[in-house]
Amino acid sequence: MSDHLSISEGHHLPVAGCKNESLYAIGARFESPDALLRATAALQKSGFSCYECHTPYPVHGLAEKMRLPKSILSLLVLGGGVSAILIALSMEIIPTSFIYPLVVDGKPTNFSALPQFIPIVVALTLMIGAVTAVIGMILLGGMPRFNHPMFAWDLFERGASRSFFIVVEALDPKFTTASVTELLQDQGGLDVTAIHQETFEEGARDLKASDKE
Amino acid sequence: MSTLTTNAEAVTETPDLSILERPPQVLNNRDPHWVTGAVCSIVEGKTPLWWWIGFSISATLAGIGGACILYMIVTGVGVWGSNSPCFWAWDITNFIFWVSMAHAGSMISALLFLTRQKWSISIARVSEAMTVFAIMCAGVYPAIHIGRVWFVWFLFPVPNNYGMWPNFSSPLLWDVFAVTSYLTVSSLFWFAGMIPDLAVLRDRATSKIRKFCYGIVSLGWLGTARQWRHYEMMYVLLAGMTSVLVVTVTTIVSSDCATSVIPGWHATIFPFYFMVGAVYSGCASVLTLLIPLRLAYPQLKDLVTPSHLDKVCKLLLFMGSCVAYVYIMELFNAWYSANAFERGAFWERFHGLAAWYPITCLSINLIVPQLFWFKRVRSCLPLVFVLAILCNVGMWFERFMIVTTSLIHDLLPSSWHIFHASIVDILTATGTVGIFFTLFLLFIRFVPLVNMSELKATLPGSQAHHATEEEGNRLKP
Amino acid sequence: MKKIFQHPPRDAKPTLWRTQGERENTAAFAEDLAREFTSGATAQEAQDNEGLSRRHFVQLMGAATALASVGLAGCRRPEAHLVPFAKSAEWTIPGKFLYYASSMPTPQGAVPLTITTSDGRPTKIEGNPLHPISNGATDAFAQASILDLYDPNRSKEISFNSASVSRGELDAFLAKVRATAAENQGEGLAILVGRENSPTVERLRAELEKQFPKMILIEDEAISSWDAEFSFDAVLGAGNRPVYNFEKADVILSVGSDFLNPSETGLGFAKGFSKRRNPEQKMNRLYVVENHFSLTGGMADHRLRVSASEQGDFMAALVNAIAKKGSIVSPFAEVKTKIHFDEKWVNGVADDLIAAKGKGIVITGAKQPAAVQAYALWINNSLANLGSTISAAKTATTTASKIENLPAAIKAGSVKTLLILGGNPIYTASGTDFPNLLASVPETLHLSQFVDETSRVTHWHVPAAHYLESWGDARSIDGTICSVQPMILPLWNGISQLEILAALAGEKVDGPSVVRTSFNSYSKDSSDAAWQGFLRSGFLDGTAWPITSPSYKWETSIIPQMMFKSTEAVDASGDFELVFLRSSSVDDGRYAGNSWLQETPDFVTKLVWDNAALFSPADAKKLGLQDGDMVKLTAGGKSVEIAALVAPGHADGSISAALGYGRRGVSHVMEKVGFDVYPLRDNSALCYRTGVKVEKLAKPRYVFATTQEHQNMEGRNIAREGTLEEFQKQPEFASEMDGEMAKPVSIYPNPPLTSDLQWGLSMDLNTCIGCNACVVACQAENNIPVVGKDQVIKGRDMAWIRIDRWFASANHSEEALEMIPMGVMCQQCESAPCEAVCPANATVHSEEGLNLMAYNRCIGTRYCANNCPWKVRRFNWFDFNERPLDELYYGPLAHKGMADSLKMSKNPNVTVRMRGVMEKCTFCIQRIEEAKIGRAVKAGASDVTKTPLPVFKSACQQACPSESIVFGNINDPQSEVSKLKSNPRTYTSLNYLNTRPRVTYMARVRNPNPAMPGAELVGAANHSAED
Secondary structure, three states, rough: OOOOOEOOOOOEEEEOOOOOOEEEEEEEEEOOHHHHHHHHHHHHHHOOOOOEEOOOOOOOHHHHHHOOOOOOOHHHHHHHHHHHHHHHHHHHHHHHHHOOEEHHHHHHHOOHHHHHHHHHHHHHHHHHHHHHHHHHHHHHHHOOOOOOOHHHHHHHHHHOOOOOEEEEEEEOOOOOHHHHHHHHHHHEEEEEEEOOOOOHHHHHHHHHHEEEE | OOOHHHHHHHHHHHOHHHEEEEEEEEOHHOOOHHHHHHHHHHHHOOOOOHHHHHHHHHHHHHHHHHHHHHHHHHHHHHHHOOOOOEEEEOHHHHHHHHHHHHHHHHHHHHHHHHHHHHHHHHHHHHHHHHHHHHHHHHHHHHHHHOOOOOHHHHOOOOOOOOOOOOOOHHHHHHHHHHHHHHHHHHHHHHHHHHHHHHHHHHHOOOHHHHHHHHHHHOOOOOOOOOHHHHHHHHHHHHHHHHHHHHHHHHHHHHHHOOOOOOOOOOOOHHHHHHHHHHHHHHHHHHHHHHHHHHHOOOHHOOOHHHHHHOOOOOHHHHHHHHHHHHHHHHHHHHHHOHHHHHHHHHHHHHHHOOHHHHHHHHHHHHHHHHHOOOHHHHHOHHHHHHHHHHHHHHHHHHHHHHHHHHHOOOOHHHHOOOOOHHHHHHHHHHHHHHHHHHHHHHHHHHHHOOOHHHHHOOOOOOOOOOHHHHHHHHHHH | OOOOOOOOOOOOOOOOOOOOHHHHHHHHHHHHHHHHHHHHHHHHHHHOOOOOOOHHHHHHHHHOOOOHHHHHHHHHOOOOOOOOOOOOOOOOOOOOEEEEEEEOOOOOOOOOOOOEOOEEEEEEEEOOOOOOOOOOOOOHHEEEEEEEOOEEEEEEEEEOOEEOOHHHHHHHHHHHHHHHHHHHHOOOEEEEOOOOOHHHHHHHHHHHHHHHHOEEEEEEOOOHHHHHHHHHHHHOOOOEEEEEEHHHHOOOEEEEOOOOOOHHHOOHHHHHHHOOOOOOOOEEEEEEOOOOHHHHHHHOOEEEEHHHHHHHHHHHHHHHHHHHHOOOOOOOOOOOOOOOHHHHHHHHHHHHHHHOOOEEEEEEEOOOOOHHHHHHHHHHHHHHOOOOOEEEEEOOOOOEOOOHHHHHHOOOOOOEEEEEEOOOOOOOOOOOOOHHHOOOOEEEEEOOOOOOHHHOOOEEEEEEEEOOOOEEEEEEOOOOEEEEEEOOOOOOOOOOHHHHHHHHHOOOOOOOHHHHHHHHHHHHOOHHHHHHHHHOEEEEEOOOOOOOOOOOOOOHHHHHHOOOOOOOOOOOOOOOEEEEEOOOOOOOOOOOOOOOOOOOOOOOOOOEEOOOOOEEEHHHHOOOOOOOOOOEEOOOOOOEEEEEEEEOOOOOOOEEEEEOOOOOOOOOOOOOOOOOOHHEEEOOOEEEEEEEEEEEEOOOOOOEEEEOOOOOOOOOOOOEEEHHHHHHOOOOHHHHHHHHOOOOOOOOOOOOOOOOOOOEEEEEOOOOOOOOHEEEEEEHHHHOOOOHHHHHHHHOOOOOOOOEEEEEEEEOOOEEEEEEEEEEEEOOOOHHHHHHHHOOOOOEEEOOOOOOHHHOOOOOOOOHOOOOOOOOOOEOOOOOOOOOOOHHHHHOOOOOOOOOHHHHHOOOOOOOOOOOOOEEEOOOHHHHHHHHHHHHHHOOOOOOOOOOOOOOOHHHHHHHOOOEEEEEEOOOOOOOHHHHHHOOEOOOOOOOOOOOOOOOEEEEEEEEOOOOOHHOOOOOOHHHOOO
């Protein structure tokens, strides 16, 4: 990353991605979960809302610090499960008891035959529930997305598995390059970088570059 | 790590507390970065020779198995040894065997996860992989064992102009649904648990293709706090559902036998019987997979520690004792029923045409697991490996005993007839073994063997200080 | 999706064709083929739906007649008009059966039959219900004979020195023979015929003998009863034969006679005997003395194992006992019994027989020497059974000489031309020197259905017409003359024996003309009407042998010459006797080409596709023999290698082996099947021979195929029996055996079966003799495939009804051994375990209580069969119908398709099942539906349920000679089956499972004589269970 973003006299910020693109955010790296949580608290205090923390593994207390609400995934799964039960039961009972009742093993075809329908209900419920859970997680997590600006920050790529990142997005109403940079640096944020969306060509170049390494 | 030193001080001050301490997850105080490197190196390093050898062998076996299945389909089920009265033999035996083996995987990864047995984390991924592949092998049989494979779709509730609709009171249909959902759920569980690790591989990828592929499968995971939040919720939910499956699938499979009227099959103990047998054989196979893996990749020795294996051995011991209990209860029930047919079934099982199946089965499953009472046995890994394999053999014979001996000595002695396996039976069975190991070797090669993100999260010092007391609650939805 | 059936490509000129169209291979036919119904049929279908207006009726008849006339020419219906037996349209209606009366000639006497033909091809054989002997019943051989008709391995052309020649050349040859014979009065002409029991044959033979006095006429049967006949002639007067009326007998002693075997003695005996087995009326008592377990031995109340050669001594002992007790002077005062028999046994029988003076029967097997027959006659006479239970029939005396005279004549060179019109002497007389001599005869001709052992060595071979292809007549065992009329033109230019004899006698053969001529001679009324009546009813009333009260005259002078006339073996150095049995599957070998019969289990050993040397367990132990060990039997300088089989209940010191196996190079069905024991048999030892040396061979063990491998009930009350005493004390003794499992309960109400027809079946174990008639009948009716020996070994036989044969011995001794046959077919459980487990709903219940099986819905999970407690479901492991049995494992590489002729043999109303589907007994649902349609037609607008059903029977019921299977509507309290189901002896097998089968069994009751040794062990098959 040769070019820099000047924020104040003689003070420059390294840039990830393509400068022609609009600025996405300013990110900083932190070494320990404690540092991360402190920085998050600071951001929260100074009223930032559009920021994101990237961690290699779930860090506890982070969500609480960020004041994130509880995930609604469980509700989705509940919905999926209940509808599965209804689907299964109607699929079994309607033909077997009403449309085309057959004498099978001298077993009743009315509702006293319910027990024999249960196993399939269970199986189907679990299956549909699980599918809902995974798909829900993916969509709620904003996935799949393969062109996220963060990918332009090679430092993030290299460090994602070990260090913690805070990224303050330019959309944030209180966002100014200077203030954010200052705040992050105060909180001990390392490698504070301005992140731009990267264009495809540049991405390709970066990849080639990384190939050489 | 500062936290560690403080711990160490604590230990020196109050030595008696050391008893309360759980054995460390990861030996030699490895830090998260080391974990990442150790696990990823397996995937990123160059393919070892033994892998190629193993892969070609198992792929060949799988191929032969496939050929046998094709031959069976175009010629008729008669190419198997099955006969009247023994209409089912190796097909359903192997189906039950594989589907049971799967269960330990789910149990370790889901049930132990829910019960916060953190030690299970580092072996969960391998067990889940085993689960998924075992179910795939099991799934082979219900699909092909029928007389007219091309009509297998009659089994599914597909609206059609024949007015065909399946019979929902048939345990065989329950199987279809149970196995399908088990396969779906456990593969989802397996895959979803892998996403963050795949992302790590993506980030570490050096070649364009690898980057691209791992990029696709990791779905653009960024590890943001929001993603983690949903992710953890999903993980708990999946774990919950999987642990339900651990119980229900064997129950449903066991109802194949339990709901029938054949003495030796018609027993209410069967769901429990199959369940404990399943986890028992599953633990055995986990051991058979882990011990060689540790040899092949020494870096795993710090992650999959002797204490892990010891715990699996204990689980094996427990389940093995349950199995022994069931054997005895089964005989007792038969005697206590005072029913000539019930008693006869078991009398013939041990005196009849095929007494050696049950004798092999019992002699293994009653004795071998009991050896794990001794710490010396549990800690001698080569021995454990051999015993584990024995346990699997014993379990296969148990399934074989349940399926065949009850059939060949059914209610009317006039229809009794011995079963002999045909070569096609055998090659098809080895074929499924081939399929299993082919998939497993591919798994070793391309997927991180250990759930890194989850493991790192539990490493000492991985969490913020003031969060440590919350650590236990981290899994609360 | 609609499945378009692709017909196999038709060769330009097919050997068999359904219509003239196919014969010429016209486009119109191809179109018809593609269509599912022919125009006529569809027209008729339309009519079935809405009522039949006159106009429609005319159209329909037009179509039907048109179709019929095409069909007639095409289907090779004989041009001569046949008069239908049953009430039926004058012309055939496509898809509707026509029934004709005919009969099957056998050496024992003709079996009167009703032939079912559909569209001009005979598809099923039933007994003739009008005939006193049959009453609608048949034996297994008659049932299976339909397959012989369509056997693709039949010889198809006349051959001279194994080069095929035209019919003309044959006629020329016969003309030449006739001419030369006319010159020298038949000098040098010899004719060998089987025992045809045919008046026309007799007439022609007499004619020939008149024309050619010097001609040698020989009548030969491989299995004959000459000794018996000799003593009957001597004692009762020439031509007089005893007629046993078993329904009159209270006490029966059978010495080596399997009189209950329908194939042995005709159908009448089993019926008469079983009439008296009802414990509610006065029940008869049966003593059996025999060397191997026979059907009769299985029914016995007291059974004694005595080797065939000692049975004569037993009779002598009995004679002495009766003479002593009854203070009657016996002419056999000098008879000293070599062996000492259990005094109590002999005396017990003697007392019982004396007590039942005039109400007893002593019957000896045809195997026994004339003297032994004479003993029996003496006992019957001195106990006044002759005239009461035994009457005599005056039969025609034959002038034919026996085969043993032939070799002499040939040696003397007095035989220039030998016409073998019956039998297969090279095979059956291989023990004699006849085979070597035959070569020295200048001109030989053999008439047979196969190019068999004899045809291979004779100069001429003439393909014989099947009895369903030819005109004729034959006497049933009671002498009644039955008609034999063709159902179809000869498939492969077969020629009947009548035609040849007629040609020799110089008679013009024109359809039935020859038979008609003799009909005119033996029928009082020779009008056309009478002739048609003869054909319609299938027999001529009042032609039975005249029944006389037997005149018993005895000269001691004949004793020496009748003493052990033909059965005393020459050398007595060996320690075993070998008894030659009539095979229950292939008779004397004549049915060896019939795969149905080959796969029909032996009555007792349950062997299929094989015969074996039967050893008693004691002997087997002594010789260290196990099932399948190869042994070498040596006698009279000849030896045979055969596999041994341990036969429970067999007499010690005796070996039994069935004849008729081990034929080679005739038809692939007979290949590698069984062992030929004819070589050990010569004119000095036709029935059994003593002095047989047994030598165990160090050869690999021979693998037998049996349909039942476990003989012991293992203390499970499956087949139930008790004694008459028990029955009188507790009539419900059978259902009592359920014990505490008697009253199973259901936790939910079962859905009601609403139809007014509820089918059920009752099987009486007391009269079931286990004769296999039902098994073969079912196979013929339901298009059941044959699977071959290898598959039977694997346990994959397909029989829908099987006969389980249980051995039970209350004290585990050979002496107390009892046999209980038990027919098992689908039990049609009201709550059927098989139904619940089928994932595809392929087997469900009908409103009439039938356990339905939808083949095209079945995917073959085989779960239903696993869950069937009776294991009566059969799975098509391979494409048994489409692939040759020796290529089953070749998969797609095997030849595909069924022989055209076999296609013709299938029952059009029953699906031919494909690979991978389950099948089972359906209570002959096709017959049920036919009856229901008939009822609906009869009912018309009126209430169907009020209309009575047309009378019909299931195939097994119809075939059963002892009427122990009764099928019908259990909803109708008047029906016979409902009455039987309320019988106290009725019980449900495997009752504790609470599947509520529609098939119930009636327990067997034995009638032991308390005075007999071991009486307490009789009828105690289930007692071991209660211990």
